[in-house]
Amino acid sequence: MSHRNARLTVHGRRLLVERVRSGRPVAHVAAEMGISRPTAHKWIRRWRSEGESGLTDRSSRPHRTPHRTSAPTEARVCRLRQDRKFGPARIGPILGLSASTVHRILTRHGLNRLAFLDRPTGQVIRRYERDRPGELLHVDVKKLGRIPDGGGHKVLGRQAGRATRSNMGFDYIHSAVDDHSRLAYSEIHPDEKADTCAAFLRRAATFFAQHGITRIERVLTDNAWPYRKSFAWRQALADLDATGKLTRAYRPQTNGKVERFNRTLLDEWAYIRPYTSNDERSTALDSFLHDYNYHRCHTALGGQPPISRVNNAAGQYT
Known part of the structure; x- marks a missing residue:
C-alpha cells in the first residue's frame, strides 16, 4: 500500500514505464522522478514480465516462513482455547511458547477474543446479515x-x-x-x-x-x-x-x-x-x-x- 508521501504510486509507475519506452535512459528518468535507479529497474522488470498487473502493490508477506510454529502445535493452542477458554498467559507455559506467540496464533485463527466464540461449545460464532430489509x-x-x-x-x-x-x-x-x-x-x-x-x-x-x-x-x-x-x-x-x-x-x-x-x-x-x-x-x-x-x-x-x-x-x- 502506497503511503501519502510515496514517490511512486500506480500512476507514477505507469509514467515511469511510458518514459522509458519512449527511448529515454532509465537513469535519467529515475533522476527526474526522484527515485533510485534500482527502484526504477525493479518496476520496469515487473512491467516486462507481468504487464500492467505488475505495477500494482503486492503483499510484503514472505512466500515461506521457516520458523513459523508447526501446524500440530497451533492445533493444540486452538484446542486449549476452545475447550478450556485459556488465554495466552496460561496456554504459553503449557506448550512451552511465549504469550506473544500464542496470541499471534489465536489471532491467525480468529480466536483471540472470547466474544468471537460460543461459550458452551467453543465454536467460532458465524456472523450473518440478510440481504434486504424485511427478509428477517x-x-x-x-x-x-x-x-x-x-x-x-x-x-x-x-x-x-x-x-x-x-x-x-x-x-x-x-x-x-x-x-x-x-x-x-x-x-x-x-x-x-x-x-x-x-x-x-x-x-x-x-x-x-x-x-x-x-x-x-x-x-x-x-x-x-x-x-x-x-x-x-x-x-x-x-x-x-x-x-x-x-x-x-x-x-x-x-x-x-x-x-x-x-x-x-x-x-x-x-x-x-x-x-x-x-x-x-x-x-x-x-x-x-x-x-x-x-x-x-x-x-x-x-x-x-x-x-x-x-x-x-x-x-x-x-
Missing part, C-alpha cells in the same frame, strides 16, 4: 422492574429504594429489529401473553411498512411458549404472510441482533439516568427509539443510522 425480523421481550413514584434505589438509595419497590411488578418491553437495516420498534406492555405478542407483531409490521419495509418474510424468535404454541401468534404470522422461525435452544446468539438491541435499550434508555417514576421512564422510550433509528451511529452499518440503510435499500430495489 428479530423479535424478543425484555423484562424490567417497574419504578415506584418518587424513584427507586438509584434516587433514594439502596435501603430506601428496596422498601418502596415491593409488589411493583414488571414491565415487558416487546422489541422487533430488522436484520438487514437494524431498524427497531418497541412497545411497553404489562405481560408477554400470546395475544399481546400477536398484537405487537401486527403493529410492528405497520411501523416497518411506514418506513418502506412493506414485506416481512420471516420472523425469528426464541422458544417462549407464545411463539411456539399459541394460535394467536400463528394467525398474526399468517396475516402478514410471514414464516415463523425459532432459535436453537440455549443459543441466544442466533437472535443476536435483537439481543444486542436489548443491551443498548438498557444502557441508553432504561439505566441511562435515575427516573423518579415508571411513567417518566416509559415516556422516554419514544425519544430513545427516534434517536436510535434516525441519528445513532452503528458500527455494523458503517457509522450510519438504520434509516439510511433502509433508504439505500429502497433505492437499490426500485
Whole structure:
C-alpha cells in the first residue's frame, strides 16, 4: 500500500514505464522522478514480465516462513482455547511458547477474543446479515422492574429504594429489529401473553411498512411458549404472510441482533439516568427509539443510522 508521501504510486509507475519506452535512459528518468535507479529497474522488470498487473502493490508477506510454529502445535493452542477458554498467559507455559506467540496464533485463527466464540461449545460464532430489509425480523421481550413514584434505589438509595419497590411488578418491553437495516420498534406492555405478542407483531409490521419495509418474510424468535404454541401468534404470522422461525435452544446468539438491541435499550434508555417514576421512564422510550433509528451511529452499518440503510435499500430495489 502506497503511503501519502510515496514517490511512486500506480500512476507514477505507469509514467515511469511510458518514459522509458519512449527511448529515454532509465537513469535519467529515475533522476527526474526522484527515485533510485534500482527502484526504477525493479518496476520496469515487473512491467516486462507481468504487464500492467505488475505495477500494482503486492503483499510484503514472505512466500515461506521457516520458523513459523508447526501446524500440530497451533492445533493444540486452538484446542486449549476452545475447550478450556485459556488465554495466552496460561496456554504459553503449557506448550512451552511465549504469550506473544500464542496470541499471534489465536489471532491467525480468529480466536483471540472470547466474544468471537460460543461459550458452551467453543465454536467460532458465524456472523450473518440478510440481504434486504424485511427478509428477517428479530423479535424478543425484555423484562424490567417497574419504578415506584418518587424513584427507586438509584434516587433514594439502596435501603430506601428496596422498601418502596415491593409488589411493583414488571414491565415487558416487546422489541422487533430488522436484520438487514437494524431498524427497531418497541412497545411497553404489562405481560408477554400470546395475544399481546400477536398484537405487537401486527403493529410492528405497520411501523416497518411506514418506513418502506412493506414485506416481512420471516420472523425469528426464541422458544417462549407464545411463539411456539399459541394460535394467536400463528394467525398474526399468517396475516402478514410471514414464516415463523425459532432459535436453537440455549443459543441466544442466533437472535443476536435483537439481543444486542436489548443491551443498548438498557444502557441508553432504561439505566441511562435515575427516573423518579415508571411513567417518566416509559415516556422516554419514544425519544430513545427516534434517536436510535434516525441519528445513532452503528458500527455494523458503517457509522450510519438504520434509516439510511433502509433508504439505500429502497433505492437499490426500485
